[in-house]
Amino acid sequence: MSQFSETQMAEFKRLVSRYPEGKQKSALLPVLHLAQNSFGGWLSEKTLDYVAELLNITPIEVYEVATFYSMYNLKPVGKYMFEVCQTGPCMISGSDNIIQYIQDKLGIKPGETTPDGLFTLKTVECLGACGYAPMMQLGKTYREHLTKDKVDAIIAECKSIAAE
């Protein structure tokens, strides 16, 4: 079973230390982010149980939270996840075309991962970048003012990083 490395454990301790004694459960959301980043971009059942053990709470408390929030992936995802916003302001700025273009380009539908495990396409609801629409989240940052050319460039960029 995967466990946190020493640096990850130090980060875990820093997160827990921000809350009063006995309120360590408050660290659950940040710790789940840490676990997701540490163990391949998703949270397995084992990981969830591990987090419950670390925080000394019952597993169901972790399951309830992990299934509530949309950023936690409970199934394996591709190395690069294109999370394209499709809510009102992005829609009126042409996000439908961008989503369609990515689908055609990668040959996958929203919610699917390419066979090589490199890309996952996900349609999401408002990410707070309405003025820079259409946009998507890729890893830790946003890619904004998307055009077909930009999408091509992003895909090429991901492929070249993966090839290294």
Added chain:
Amino acid sequence: MGVKLLLEKAHVEGIRTYAVYRKEGGYRSVEKALQQMGPEAIVEEVKKSGLRGRGGAGFPAGMKWSFIAKPEGVPRHLVCNADESEPGTFKDRYLMENIPHLLIEGLIVASFALGSNDTYIYIRGEYAWIVDILETAIEEAKANGFLGKNILGSGFDCNIHVQRGAGAYICGEETALIESLEGKRGNPRIKPPFPAIQGLWQRPTVVNNVETLAAVVPIINMGGEEYAKIGVGRSTGTKLISACGNINKPGVYEIDMTISVEEFIYADEYCGGIANGKRLKACIPGGSSVPILPANLLLKTAKGETRYMNYESLSDGGFATGSMMGSGGFIVLDEDQCIVKNTYTLARFYRHESCGQCSPCREGTGWMEKILYKIEMGKGRKSDIDLLWDIQRKIEGNTICPLGDAAAWPVAAAIRHFRDEFEWHVLNQDQAQKRNYGLAHYAEPIYVPAG
């Protein structure tokens, strides 16, 4: 050029760093507040300023602060609501990204006023890179004696922690935010008790929006009375508006609430007019949950008066002919946009974001989405429009938290003002699949700039 209190220095080279921010006059309000004023005086000053909560509800901030309970021996907390998730709203992100120290400065002053030794910033999980920006700013403030123990020799200790959410619009509701901060599902609490009495870990808590807390800085620096002189009526100070949609210059603008909606849309200083030479069809002036207004009612009130960008004027006419300032998310739709589709995507958003706790919201949001999808796909009937109206009416006001209202209002307003477009959709189903309805039936919506 209007007055700028928050973003005046936002574009100074290197303003993200402590050194530049300090050189530009940063952290003066902390010095003034902690060394010359007491907590009560600060609350008084904020009350005098007339500052209203910038998160959407517009509740007077000073009054909210004065409600906080102060039981002996129980710690109190200030929580900054940076869970900006209302479609159309991205002003807090802009502020935190560009001038993070302004928020930290406001937080220190507010923490001192409320007696919060551990203050939390709850930021939406997707703004991951901003967490780093804020944590760096906090470290810098600490290294320079503005955070930590005995700040500026005042005896006041304060630490600020940044907590990331994980994708849930509902956590922008203050009690859901508190639940989430406690490591739970973001289910809003049933009120009372209010957070000011029992909030985070059952301790007295104040939750304020990013912009509200940043506005504390100019209020302390210039005095509440001076601040209140900016703006008009009960809309005091400046407001950040995030403009998006079919305009030439989407972005975040700081306005002093005396400008007209017309000026805001067409002036080069702000939105710069409708993109691609199109005509204005409609606008959602305060974030996706507030009522959409057709061009005629947006630029003028029902009484024929000019509509201004402030709390009172935007809500003039109530929901029948007006809208709301909300969170300042200004979404502009041009003549090529389909109101049905726009309403559908918003209904889908609210269905996706309902926590599922109370029945009207859990079931009603999904039902509205399905009917709107049906109409959008050319399968609707005329009776579906009345059904939608009845559903939204039964959700509104009957839910635990305002998400129910937020889901009901856009549907209600779209039907109220654009019923002809809905009917066209269900009566001309083939046409509706091929083209958009265009402008609505109302009197000449084409804007001709004066002069």
Added chain:
Amino acid sequence: MSEQPLLKVTIDNITIEVPAGTTILHAARKIGGEVAPPAMCYYSKLEGSGGKCRTCLVEVSKGSEKDPRPMPKLVASCRTTVMDGMEVKNITSEKVIDARNGVVEFLLLNHPLDCPVCDQAGECHLQDLSYNHGKAGTRYEFQRRTFKKHNLGEHIQLHMTRCILCYRCVFTADQLTKKREHGVLDRGDHAEIATFIEKNLDNEFIGNVIDVCPVGALTDKTFRFKNRVWFLKPMDAHRNCPTCSGKVTLWNRGEEVFRVTARKDQWGEVEDWICNTCRFETKNASDWVIEGPRMIDRHSVISQGHYAGNIGTHVPTETFEAVNHGRQPQLLMDIHDVSKVNKPGSSLAKLKGPAHSKDFNNNQD
């Protein structure tokens, strides 16, 4: 010690005095069943419950003597405490009836309506609620929600499609058992009661989730499809149980014990929690000391709306009809419009023995 001051509250024109801290719902229950709002999620014995289903919404037409302003929105009566001089409208308020009809429609929207094969039928609170408020048809024309099936072990059957997400079973597991193993997963309209990783629920006292469930989402597997509740004779019984009070209701047919439940009060709430052994594994009549027939106010379709009995010391003498211009309480849909047999005079409570068709004939005009 000074005596606690009593607060005066008026509900549907009936006035009662209650101690400070009493909720509107409890004040209404104290007056009597006729004005008590229905509660699908609130459970007085479970801390933190209530506020979610919105069926108990009432209109506060006068806030208090001090601040007579009405409350702007309908409030959840289960979580709103009374103020002195407060005036509340329950079924005398058009707004309340309208909103409650809406809530009932929402609760039924994705409900499978599989009452004919549901073990809860006959004692189901959603059935009662629909009967009183619902419309005969539905305006929902989409596919109803379904869920992946979860197995909770040999004692408890979960039918997620019937669930109304009242959270009572979650509070029960939190407050009665050592470790909660099920909870509410996911969110919004696909939120569900589940264990996430397939798990048997067998903590001592977990069986009580069956009794608190207002619908047929959690039922007793040892009683599954064995009988309809209205064919069974409820008997109070007890035994010397090392774990719980041992005070139960047996549901018998002849000598045979079909199921064991906790004893429930007139609001359908458990009086004493019982252990799993009593509930699931003690099904011989000889295991029990029979006390006598259980007087049951069946809050159910089979004897709708005839609550009786006192729960406070002082109960107002006014009747709902007397102070509301002869209007009949409870029947908001008025079944008499559509049914030939259920004439207003035909009350099951007034019958001496089991009901036969001629009983209804006698009551007909």
